Amino acid sequence: MFNIKxxxxxxxxxxxxxxxxxxxxxxxxxxKSQAAYLRMRTLLWYDVEVSTTKLQVNDEMTxxxxxxWFYDWPSNIAKPEVAFLNIGIPGPVFIRKASYINxxxxxxxxxxxxxxxxxxxxxxxxxxxARVHMHALMNVKEAGPLIGPGRWVEVTGDMADFTxxxxxxxxxxxxxxxxxxxxAVKWHIFWGVIAAAWLLYWIFQGPILIPRYKKVKLxxxxxxxxxxxxxxxxxxxxxxxxxxxxxxxxxxxxSQYPVTIPLQSGQITIPALPDAARGVNVEMVDAxxxxxxxxxxxxIKVTNNTNSPIRPGEFTSANVRWMNPDVxxxxxxxxxxxxxxxxxxxxxxxxxxxxxxxxKVACTDAAWETYRLAKLIYDPDSRFGGLLFFFDEEGNRxxxxxxxxxxxxxx
Amino acid sequence: MSAVHTAxxxxxxxHRIYKAxxxxxxxxxxxxxxxxxxxxxxxxMGDWDFWIDWKDRRWWVTVTPIALIFFPAALHYxxxxxxxxxxxxxxxxxxxxxxxxxxxIANFVGWAYFPLNMVVPAEIIPMAxxxxxxxxxxxxxxMTGVLGAMLWGIIFYPANWVIIAPFHVPIEYNGTMMSLAxxxxxxxxxxxxxxxxxxxxxxxxxxFGEDVTPVSAFFAGFISVxxxxxxLGIGKWFGLTTWMKRV
Numbered sequence: 001m002f003n004i005k006x007x008x009x010x011x012x013x014x015x016x017x018x019x020x021x022x023x024x025x026x027x028x029x030x031x032k033s034q035a036a037y038l039r040m041r042t043l044l045w046y047d048v049e050v051s052t053t054k055l056q057v058n059d060e061m062t063x064x065x066x067x068x069w070f071y072d073w074p075s076n077i078a079k080p081e082v083a084f085l086n087i088g089i090p091g092p093v094f095i096r097k098a099s100y101i102n103x104x105x106x107x108x109x110x111x112x113x114x115x116x117x118x119x120x121x122x123x124x125x126x127x128x129x130a131r132v133h134m135h136a137l138m139n140v141k142e143a144g145p146l147i148g149p150g151r152w153v154e155v156t157g158d159m160a161d162f163t164x165x166x167x168x169x170x171x172x173x174x175x176x177x178x179x180x181x182x183x184a185v186k187w188h189i190f191w192g193v194i195a196a197a198w199l200l201y202w203i204f205q206g207p208i209l210i211p212r213y214k215k216v217k218l219x220x221x222x223x224x225x226x227x228x229x230x231x232x233x234x235x236x237x238x239x240x241x242x243x244x245x246x247x248x249x250x251x252x253x254x255s256q257y258p259v260t261i262p263l264q265s266g267q268i269t270i271p272a273l274p275d276a277a278r279g280v281n282v283e284m285v286d287a288x289x290x291x292x293x294x295x296x297x298x299x300i301k302v303t304n305n306t307n308s309p310i311r312p313g314e315f316t317s318a319n320v321r322w323m324n325p326d327v328x329x330x331x332x333x334x335x336x337x338x339x340x341x342x343x344x345x346x347x348x349x350x351x352x353x354x355x356x357x358x359x360k361v362a363c364t365d366a367a368w369e370t371y372r373l374a375k376l377i378y379d380p381d382s383r384f385g386g387l388l389f390f391f392d393e394e395g396n397r398x399x400x401x402x403x404x405x406x407x408x409x410x411x
Numbered sequence: 412m413s414a415v416h417t418a419x420x421x422x423x424x425x426h427r428i429y430k431a432x433x434x435x436x437x438x439x440x441x442x443x444x445x446x447x448x449x450x451x452x453x454x455x456m457g458d459w460d461f462w463i464d465w466k467d468r469r470w471w472v473t474v475t476p477i478a479l480i481f482f483p484a485a486l487h488y489x490x491x492x493x494x495x496x497x498x499x500x501x502x503x504x505x506x507x508x509x510x511x512x513x514x515x516i517a518n519f520v521g522w523a524y525f526p527l528n529m530v531v532p533a534e535i536i537p538m539a540x541x542x543x544x545x546x547x548x549x550x551x552x553x554m555t556g557v558l559g560a561m562l563w564g565i566i567f568y569p570a571n572w573v574i575i576a577p578f579h580v581p582i583e584y585n586g587t588m589m590s591l592a593x594x595x596x597x598x599x600x601x602x603x604x605x606x607x608x609x610x611x612x613x614x615x616x617x618x619f620g621e622d623v624t625p626v627s628a629f630f631a632g633f634i635s636v637x638x639x640x641x642x643l644g645i646g647k648w649f650g651l652t653t654w655m656k657r658v
């Protein structure tokens with residue numbers, strides 16, 4: 001016979017079992033889930049490299065690269081008035097030993113200029129064994145995290161071997177892994193014992209709920225008589241004792257640590273790098289996204305004010321790279337590095353020094369779909385953006401930001 | 412004809428029943444307080460209490476006592492008015508600390524691998540002991556609200572200085588002066604908690620120069636007085652037995 005209780009319990013058990021079996025560890029940071037226009041027209045990262053991808057606990061690694069604050073910043077996204085260069089990792093697998101933006105220490109938050117380029121360097125020290133997808137990351141106040149390219153990094157070894165020793169300005173060398181912990185625990189235990197004694201003093205005065213409730217209701221306005229002079233004396237001792245310990249501990253801490261400073265919160269402004277375009281100007285003429293072919297096709301008017309012929313070798317946007325192998329080569333650094341090694345083609349030949357000409361560029365790859373960039377055409381603000389890299393014959397690079405409205409081609 | 416029959420026939424039996432009632436109700440109440448007060452604390456002062464580099468001398472000193480006096484005040488009303496028991500504040504804060512330590516050890520250290528010294532909760536028991544003691548001595552919720560709640564706000568920073576002082580020792584790091592607390596916050600990467608998100612003192616209170624802490628502590632005490640009375644009212648509302656009568 002159908003038993004609704006049993007059926008519900010069984011369904012719940014099946015559901016819990018399925019969830020438990022299906023739940024897989026989170027291996028990424030949702031980088032594909034951000035809206036395409038957000039990834040293409042905010043912060044454009046390039047030249048991101050890590051010094052190593054396999055290291056032991058206590059080994060150091062360096063992440064370097066550049067980022068460009070896109071000139072056509074979406075109006076609904078807060079501008080980088082306050083931003084912090086960060087690293088996207090699941091918890092402190094590494095500690096951040098140092099970070100620099102254009103050579104300036106990045107310990108504080110920073111203001112950035114739209115339309116400018118900066119370079120960064122982050123030095124990390126491995127803390128615990130893990131295999132993680134590590135990202136460069138920029139937190140922008142009121143805009144959230146703007147995520148950069150990721151790399152799979154594997155740390156081996158034992159976290160117990162990790163130390164983080166520093167020397168203070170008062171000359172003391174301490175390990176930040178455990179510094180101050182024993183003292184904090186000691187004080188929490190001390191006050192915890194006093195609190196427990198106080199609670200037990202009352203609880204062990206016999207049954208306290210029903211008899212006291214009845215007495216309070218019976219005595220009505222004289223209910224305070226339940227409190228005995230001995231109780232009040234205990235209260236007085238508790239008050240004086242607590243105040244004495246607090247006062248003593250305060251002055252004791254002052255004598256132990258006579259030199260202390262408040263938390264530091266200043267912000268800095270860092271000058272941008274020189275213009276990476278190096279005399280190459282680009283105007284967007286027309287851009288279309290060919291849905292069946294998964295291809296961005298744009299026509300640009302290029303003016304070459306350098307002394308050498310130039311050709312486009314790479315287009316990058318939203319951490320995806322489309323390469324023109326005739327001009328510039330790159331391969332994926334790992335399984336999750338979106339590089340379309342043959343993704344870019346163009347028509348129009350080299351642009352000679354002093355010449356202005358039209359180039360027709362096509363960036364084609366399944367990454368438009370797999371990285372959810374094709375969804376741009378369904379966004380309320382369906383304009384795209386990216387960086388186009390030109391190279392001269394000696395390999396000198398000009399980096400030009402371009403963008404504009406994007407028209408879909410469905411047939 | 413009706414008659415009330417009872418299984419309790421002796422005073423000894425009655426005593427046993429009362430004790431059993433205590434042993435059933437008190438653990439349940441403690442667990443409820445741990446859970447409810449912990450949720451309340453995380454929602455109102457969360458990051459200030461989570462991280463060592465949020466424990467500043469202005470905002471942390473102001474926000475924490477104000478946010479944490481709610482449950483002690485409500486419990487004071489319920490426990491004092493109905494039972495003349497003066498341990499509501501200690502019960503609330505000790506319960507909160509049990510929840511916080513469990514959370515820090517299991518979640519922050521066990522799951523996310525932050526060092527425990529980075530996430531030690533604030534010490535709040537001394538404030539609660541004073542609040543309870545003043546209630547016991549004065550036998551007056553009004554006096555407790557005025558004197559005790561003011562003291563509650565004022566002694567928060569001195570009671571915690573012994574724990575946080577070591578973290579305010581200065582260090583030179585990559586050409587910048589930082590406190591050790593700042594450095595811990597910088598070293599141990601928090602992807603979702605960038606440096607700027609800290610709501611901490613910036614540029615002192617200007618007119619008061621460097622005397623930020625006493626001003627903040629008195630302000631916290633002052634607001635705590637108001638909050639105490641507000642939450643006495645909420646405690647009164649929570650202590651209503653309207654529904655119990657129906658049951």
